[in-house]
Structures are given as C-alpha cells and as structure tokens.
Amino acid sequence: MQYLLTLYSDESGWERMTPEQQKQGVAAYQGYSEALKSAGVYVGSNRLRPSSTATTLRATEGKTQVLDGPFVDSKEKLGGYYLIDVPDLDAALSWAGRCPGVQHGTVEVRAIWSM
Numbered sequence: 001m002q003y004l005l006t007l008y009s010d011e012s013g014w015e016r017m018t019p020e021q022q023k024q025g026v027a028a029y030q031g032y033s034e035a036l037k038s039a040g041v042y043v044g045s046n047r048l049r050p051s052s053t054a055t056t057l058r059a060t061e062g063k064t065q066v067l068d069g070p071f072v073d074s075k076e077k078l079g080g081y082y083l084i085d086v087p088d089l090d091a092a093l094s095w096a097g098r099c100p101g102v103q104h105g106t107v108e109v110r111a112i113w114s115m
Contacts, residue, residue, distance in 0.1 A: 002043060002085045002112040003092035008076040009105030011050055028100040036084060041095065043083040051077040076105055083112075 017025065036042035056067045082099070086092050089111070096107045 001088065001092075002083060002114075003089075004110050004112060005082040005092070005096050005099060006078055006108045006109065006110070007099065007101035007105060009079050010075055011077050011079065011080075013104060024053065025100065029046065032098060033082075036082065037097070041084045041086050041091075043085050045080065045082040047080040048054060048078060072101045079105070101105055 003094065012024065014025075033042065033045060047114050054068075058065055058067070079101075082095075084095055086095065089109070092109050092111075096102065096109045099107050
C-alpha cells in the first residue's frame with residue numbers, strides 16, 4: 001500500500017542554519033532516501049520551493065479565483081514529501097519516525113486512495 005509522508009517545517013529555519021548545519025541536514029535526508037531505496041519501499045520524493053512561490057486556486061460563487069501565496073497561514077509550511085510503498089500503516093509510521101523532518105517539524109502520514 002502506498003503512503004504519502006508530507007514534511008512540514010518552519011521555512012525560515014534553513015536560513016538560520018550555518019553552512020555546516022545545512023550540509024548535515026542535506027546529508028541526513030540523502031541518507032534517509034538511500035535507506036528507503038535500499039529497503040525497496042521508495043517510490044518518489046521531492047523538496048518544494050518556498051510557500052511564497054505558491055499559487056492557490058479556489059472557486060467562490062462559481063468563479064475561479066487565483067491567489068498568490070499559500071492559502072493556509074501557519075508557522076509550519078509544506079516543504080516536501082516522500083511517497084513510499086509498504087505493507088501497512090505500522091510500516092509507514094516506522095519509516096515516518098526515521099525521517100529527519102520529524103526532528104524539526106511535522107511528518108504527516110496519509111494512505112493513498114487508489115482510484
């Protein structure tokens with residue numbers, strides 16, 4: 001079964017890190033990605049551009065509105081994701097708990113609803 005691990009964090013945290021801390025952070029995510037691949041559960045992942053580059057669409061009274069920036073105003077922003085294929089929720093939670101993002105933000109786990 002496929003699960004989407006969405007990674008939320010304070011976007012300004014990256015700028016507050018030293019170059020060495022940034023290097024360590026990148027290495028941690030690369031190691032996590034390699035562990036997922038080695039286990040054969042990796043389907044895909046990507047980092048997202050800052051939320052300030054987002055465009056949001058919504059319909060109001062039948063008219064589509066286009067808004068610059070994210071719709072949700074919160075401290076933590078969606079920064080990336082991992083799509084994994086594991087036997088069950090327990091396995092997905094185990095992998096999510098190993099994600100470096102859990103140390104500085106939130107990792108949400110959602111089952112993919114195949115259509």
